[in-house]
Amino acid sequence: MSIKSEIILEGIDLVKHFGGGGVLSSPTVVRAVDGVSLQVKRGETFAIVGESGCGKSTLGRLLLRLIEATKGDVLYEGQSIRALGSREMRRLRRDLQIIFQDPFASLNPRMNVGDIIGEPIALHGLARGGARRERVSELLQTVGIAPTHADRYPHEFSGGQRQRIGIARALAGEPKLIIGDEPVSALDVSIQAQIINLLEDLKERFGLTLVIVAHDLAVIRHMSDRVAVMYLGEIVELSETDALFDNPLHPYTQALLTAIPVPSPINRKAKPLLQGDVPSPTAPPPGCRFHTRCPHAKALCREEHPKLESAPDGRKVACHFWREIQNAGAGALAAPAPSEALAKRLALYRTWRDRQDKTGASSQ
Template sequence: MSEPLLKVENLKKYYPIKNGVLGRVSETVRAVDGVSFSVNEGETLGIVGESGCGKSTTGRMIMRLIEPTEGKVSFEGKNILSLSKSDLRRVRKDIQMIFQDPFASLNPRQTVGKIIEEPMIVHGMGNHKERKQRVEELLELVGLSAYHAKRYPHQFSGGQRQRIGIARALAVRPKLIIADEPVSALDVSVQSQVLNLLQDLQKKFHLTYIFIAHDLSVVRHISNRVGVMYLGKMVEISDSEILYDHPKHPYTKALLSAVPIPDPNSRSERIILSGDVPSPAHPPAGCTFHDRCPVAMDLCAREKPVMKKLEDGRLVSCHLYD
């Protein structure tokens, strides 16, 4: 097997909380607590989890938009975390991000043409005329028209704005695109348009995606492999078919069963988890899921499970499979 395009090892992000009269660090929020995975060229890795599980933080740390506390991120064999500023800039050309909120991530005072051109200027690509032509190509590519370049973001609908975001990400011909909840602000009919666009572009340019989302159906649709996160940790990661058809981790099972299926004929019995996700400042001892787990054992409260590889190739972090 060839070397993966991106390899993330034991990535951590801790936020200290200062408290008391003297401002001592009283507790630490473990937003991401030792996450490892790899992404192969041309594939889509989905990362799912509920709010606060650390999936967005993980995505941002890969690009060093957030500085990791610890860990290693290798992109094409280079450790991103030890790169100098200028080297990091070069790598950032290869890795681009698409954000959730198409309204907030586009500068309202810039024309769409300028927005898409900007990353090319930053990375010194082409002259003015070439860039202009590329902007027009990109707009056509994402299903907009060349004349849209002169307009401003507020003149577009949510779906169109997300297309603009995608065009901007594509402008510098990246290898890896990290999409953070790219369709969760969109209506169903627009969501399917954007998902199809992302798939078409992937085929056309041999792109690699990390697709971060909370909607499990969307993630299954677009991903080859899927990782499930809970409270800053990866609990299960495998090929999406295997994960969705035969989930192993009790959290994955509960998560999947909680999704309302748009089919009134199959009103399935849901696994209803009790309570809320605990605060990442006070994660439970042992397995962080044990206090909500329907099949928790004594061991789970005492010992942290480690990632194990099962026969079907999946990785799971649960004492049931010791």
């Protein structure tokens, strides 16, 4: 047995530009991802966060080579996947899977659930006939759907159940790493919690590595070990999750955390807000891309592009002045502890909820 390295997936200086050439493409270049490097460790949950248009979904697709990078490389288990031919790539797809945001758009409406989940099993030649059907039942059970529903079609299921089906399909090839592209953002809060718990259970049970692309910072704090914050195609901060939320270094991370509405009416107060909109990725500002909205911007920020540099505790931040402003983020996120009554009531709820799971027939 070979010794496996700690890094399972690595992006090296990834660049993806859309448009800007060819007769059929638009003349304006959208710099969706512009020089991103990151390393995903085996067994961790790595989150990529940012607002719309920051390039987080494009980055997720680049890491799986679902789209081809303009520049840069992706290493899986230390091996470049950009050089692979289509046959080798297909073999690799067993290991690397994706779950999409919209459970209504990502399942083929003309296929029944058994075929949707059975397809990757057949494609990879993992099982056939009765064995395949058995495997489909097992997968459905794993994600909390009654195996008797295998002959139903996607429209017969709710959003949460469809997301479970998408997860079962992703699991069919026994992957090592799953990228979730906003896997819970289209779901209602109560269903979202079910899917988050399911993903965490599956991760533990099958020893998966998860990469979560999301905009919801509460979901990210709850699920992930490390976070990369993106702004206009670049990583501006990369850190362990608790360190990032407790003490954000980059002014954009600080602003992002300040903007989250906190689900507690205690200490309600006016907050310092980020002004303006995100500039267009077709014409990112010169120098630091965040300088047009940054409350700390100085002349240097308009001229020189900051590199992603190392900060203590293995953190990385792309800001000329992060040392000077590192305390500006303290208390950006003031999440008061739940009141005594709420804590008591949540504990009571959990007790009865556990009992419900033990006695109830269906555990969905």
